[in-house]
Amino acid sequence: MDLQMLALDLDFLSVLRNLAQHPLVQKYRNALRALSGTPHDFAEAYGALCAEIYQNGDQGQVLLRSLHCDTNALTDTIDHPSANVILAVSHDVRTLNDLLSVSGSELLDTAKSIFGQALPSISVLPTFASGSALPCTDGDGLRAYYQDKGFGFFADATFYAADKEKIVPVVHPDPVRLTDLKGYAHQKAQILTNTRAFLAGRAANNILLYGDKGTGKSSTVKAVVNEYAKEGLKIIELSVTQISMFPVICTYAAHSPYKIIVFLDDLTFEREDENFATLKAFIEGGLTGKPDNLILYATSNRRHLIRERFSDREGDDVHRRDTLETVTSLSDRFGLEITFSVPERDEYLMIVDQLAEDCGIEMEAEQLHLLAERFALRRNGRSPRTARQFIQMQLAQEMA
Secondary structure, three states: OOHHHHHHHHHOOOOOHHHHHOHHHHHHHHHHHHOOOOHHHHHHHHHHHHHHHHHHOOHHHHHHHHHHOOOOHHHHOOOOOOHHHHHHHHHHHHHHHHHHHOOHHHHHHHHHHHHHHHOHHHHHOOOOOOOOOOOOOOHHHHHHHHHHHOOOHHHHOOEEEEEOOEEEEOOOOOOOOHHHOOOOHHHHHHHHHHHHHHHOOOOOOOEEEEEOOOOOHHHHHHHHHHHOHHHOEEEEEEOHHHHHHHHHHHHHHHOOOOEEEEEEOOOOEOOOOHHHHHHHHHHOOOOOOOOOOEEEEEEEOOOOOEOOOHHHHOOOHHHHHHHHHHHHOOHHHOOEEEEEOOOOHHHHHHHHHHHHHHOOOOOOHHHHHHHHHHHHHHOOOOOHHHHHHHHHHHHHHHHO
């Protein structure tokens, strides 16, 4: 392979030109170009390339991740790309695969033939293996890959969060699964039915999960996302103070092939403020509609989401009616409201039994139930959270 010609081919990247700015590609290019420079130029560029590869691992996987997350002329016209776009992508893919096939030994051999005695230490320089090839060889292949795997910003992860003014992947997302959550079968079935409709492109509702603390509202949402992550379901968690980021999220979502849940956990307002009004407009009634691939799931300990005081109900009938309409105006915009109440004694003990079985705790049911009830009395009452804490305590005592 003519490595100096490969450097020129990299300059011709067009549809996949974003990858030309990738640190790995830049360091490859610098090393290839340095073959036309001085021995010092090559030594500097080659050392930087080795450091990049040693730090990040297989070159092919590194580039594939960036290719997967890219947006370009092909992704913008994924259903009907022009012949010119397909032709250009074919050139770009072939160039990147040629680049990945270059090993450290091949670079050093070429440098030795060019610089000869001017680079006496070349025989002891570090080397690296060629990278794995991309899972496509031409434009049609990359198009098929995008159609199957997706593309763009949300291709990088399943769980996202807001960091100041940016949306970033969650490094260590909650791995909770539906099988980990006991009880509340009816509530989970409602959420699953709605989520499946959303994934299928059918009509689906924004959901408000409200009820007592510790009943598994947030965990259920995260478990549903884990259940359907392989089908392209994504989630972005926002706090109340980050509601102003909705326009940014809508922009990202509008150009994404994925289905996205915006998750507002523990949603409560002290009063009808700017965030309250923004959220109402986002759900329904705003001038800018949200994309069809975006839906809102929220949890709250309050049915009406806004903290209501007895003083708010004082005054004449008109005042009380206006206050009540304000309090309910947001929660009424959620098409589906699902209640998570504190479990009764039998349901609580059923949750304890199932968790104990999962964890391999062998104890007479009567004794287990007695201890679980005592634990609930000392804690904050019966709830799935209390049941999990009780089981964790039993496991700790067994290991002591």
